[in-house]
Amino acid sequence: MQWTSIIAIYSLFWVLCAFLVMPFGLRTPDEVPGHRVERGHADSAPVNFRPRRIALRATALSVAMFGLFYLNYVYGWISVDDLNVFGSPPDTSKYDY
Structure with missing residues (x-):
């Protein structure tokens, strides 16, 4: 992973986390x-x-979130195929278009 990608992904995680933690403790x-x-x-x-x-x-x-993301990137615990909840697409090669 390139260092520019690391900075961009970490920045996205930081903004998401800032909005997640903002309401806690406010009165x-x-x-x-x-x-x-x-x-x-x-x-x-x-x-x-x-x-x-x-x-x-x-x-x-x-x-913490970026650490988990990077470890998943390195070790491949969860891949795109694991997130496919609808199964593989139907085979359309038998149809003439």
């Missing part, structure tokens, strides 16, 4: 006692958004 103003929503802010906006924590969690999860 809305309704969940925090005594918090008042400022005028012009959305009622559903989180009051404790921490992008650095999200980035760290996304990095840890994406390293």
Whole structure:
């Protein structure tokens, strides 16, 4: 695998993981006692958004996911044929088109 492919695939895993871990640990103003929503802010906006924590969690999860992806690439545990749930396509060579 080329290093440019590694960077591209890891980046895709990182963005996916960032969206996966983003909602964990966030609290809305309704969940925090005594918090008042400022005028012009959305009622559903989180009051404790921490992008650095999200980035760290996304990095840890994406390293693990990319590691599994790369090991599967090297050892071939799951191939395209394993993912074919509909079976092989019908033989159309007997028909004249």
